[in-house]
Amino acid sequence: MDETSDQIPRITRFRSAIAAFIDERKEAKLKDAEGDAAQAAKYDYSTWLADAARRVTQIQAVTHVLKATHPDARGSSLHIPPESLPPHAEIGTHVLGDQYADDIVGNAAALDVYKFLKREVDGKRLLDWFLLNDADLLAALDNDEATALEWATAFKSLIRPAASLASHGLAKQVYWCLKGDPTDDTDFQLLQPLFASSLAHAVHQEIQSARFGEINKLARQARRKQEPHDGVYRDYRNLVMRKLGGTKPQNISQLNSDRGGTNYLLASLPPIWDQDRPRNFLKIESVLERFRHYPGVREQLHALCSLLESDSTSIKEIRGQRKQIEQEIIQSLAAFGLASRELFKPGWSRDPDCKLPLCEQLWLDPDRISLPPREEHLEEDQAFVAAFHWKDWPDQVAQRFGSWLNAILRERKLPVGDAEQKNWAKQAIIEAESPMPFKPSVIPADSEQEVTHG
Template sequence: MTELTDRGKAFRSAIAAFIEARREAKLKGKDDDAGVASKYDYGTWLADAAHRVGQIQAVTHVLKATHPDARGSSLHVAPNSLPQRPEIGTHVLGDDYAEDVVGNAAALDVFKFLKIEVDDRRLLDWMQAGDADLCSALHPDTTVATGWMDAFGKLVRSDPTPSSHEAAKQVYWLIGKEPSNDVDYHLLQPLLSSSLAHTVHADIQDARFGEANKLARQAFRTKEAHEAPYRDYRNLVARKLGGTKPQNISQLNSERGGINYLLASLPPPRWDQDRFRNLLTLDSALDRFAYFTGVRHQVKTLADFLLTNPDRNMQTRDRREAIEQALSLQLPVFAASIQAGSEPGWTRDPDCRLPLCEQLWLDPERTELPPREGHEQEDADFKAAYERGDWPDEVAGRFANWVNAQLREAGLTAVGDAEYKHWARQAIVDAAWPVPLQRRAPAGGEA
């Protein structure tokens, strides 16, 4: 018998610990059973495991996820060997992916054995590499040990002739020009990428139950600052594979409890501020303000209330003022969303057609930029107009005309100069100095 190296002893110690743990789990709560215990002798268990490993297969794509009665081929395809595409798929996993196992569920303990790590690599990897220290740790007879390593290493294998099954999902794809000709079709068989599903499942579970995201979620709900981002997956559907026996589908499916998450089939999210970021080619930013959060509802609420011709009393005045204030308060919020979502100086674009007062309102930081070569006078005039300070009143006047137009469109035809002055006084237009309480809107609003 060859003396084991220190590394060989490390292999043997890790293997012996695994087998002993299996023995203790099997005999837990039972009287000492010599017959059962003998099956967990070091050499006896390894010989049995080397025999049973042929009943399971390491894969990345699982056939039975389509239908539990399917009897065709599952596949093992390393993500790095797949075409690298911009879309999300198994290829994005690279070298960091979980291998799944299909086959006889009673032999899954062999896969757990092969996942034991020594020197940061699995026993399976060392066996496939033909490691000499591991070989000597398995059995003193080199022929026996080599046979076991060969058997274990074939956990990752491909069927010589991959086959489909009537219970599998299949798609006939026309590749020729004659739909009535059978030879003009390819038969495609979609397979679930269990490796990708496992990665997605782990990320979703961490987002839902992980401690770090739990703290971020609490900060989000209480509107407090937090150093880490908050992740949330909404409108999920959980597809249960395998029913009460998820291990019959695959090992990873069993680890997930049969749960495979389906993401909501939705277009990418569009945040509110993104809808108002580009105001180029518009004659007025108020065309976009009409679609800002809550504005259309507030305008409709006001119009519906005034169309009832309410009595002229304090209750009516309080109700009207509450709606008016909610509407006017959206002006600075709208402006802030434009300023936060746009680079200073965006109004310098030749396609910007907004009136000067609206440019000053929505792009105030342009005044801090250095003058452009060839546009020195234009930039100087912009800064001077901002400092002159009459533009907030002009914006208020344009807001007043806009509200009148909205009310007329809603059916309130009797709105004119009086209402124009009233809306102008309600407008809140932030500037670099305190906003006047009484707007000096230009006289003679649109009739």
């Protein structure tokens, strides 16, 4: 709050903030209905507040949301302030303390009332001032004390306990053994886990900051260039994105709508201990045989060969299954490229023992172009940089991938030829710019080549 605003009476500051919000709503709603006096009258100061106080009962502030479990569940959501929860060593809503975001459930048409209560005056939300029974705010609502008190009471009811707690057949429920004797049917408590929306929102904000925040971006660039950096680099790997609410995420909750329905799931995987040093790409003539041993690829290749060798007469069924396996192989190729780029320091392909074709060197050692050229190999290093920027190499790697995959299929006596090789190459994802895990391959359905089998 600056010095000028501090000189304005608090009642005036409250009234001005409320009037400004109502005017914004009026302008947004009536921009295409100018001259409609009846509609405009709804946005008179007292008229709008009276209507908002009536509609606030249609929404509820919560921290744990039922509909995130199933959108058609009809039961109770809860508002449990994190600081009121018992502390545990495990991560939970309790770790948020008093720094948490309330979520809102109920009629989406009444969410403008919540936006009103979120409007800040003197560093606090109007809702917070209502909960403190602020006398100046009540005076700003209406000159009639009884009317102002009635409206304030309604607005405070945004945070309210459920009249009665209710579950639903579509809610997730689990039986919990209390004393450890699973043979005693009387020793179980029926629990209903609820989606911890406030915690999920805090996790989402942290992950978004790590993925797209400017501070972490600088740390990521320093890590990639093997440069010192005064800071911490954060990375969340193997994330899964769960979409809640489909095209209408607001039907789940307000915070879910703010996230566009996106809810990240962290990888729940045991650690993989690999104490061997990563195998370099020296003294080999192609990295594609190494790709064959990349996690999951052997299984994908086996599945593709088995499908093409099958006796199924349903071409449509084979096409759908084959397309799915192809996409898995292509995504593994993109992931292999990304992982390989990060294994070794830039410039490893300068080693005399590097026998890879130039296109594969450019694919897996792209940061070599940022290194100063060597005087004794000036022409070679300049040619490497020129070839990288010419950008023929992604197509060349894709062609080599297509030929490599065809050779594997021929080992199984499958009748593949140029058409199939072009199909594999066309789908191959070879990043020519900044590394990414993968990007979707767009192939028009009417131009897709069919892999025959006999």
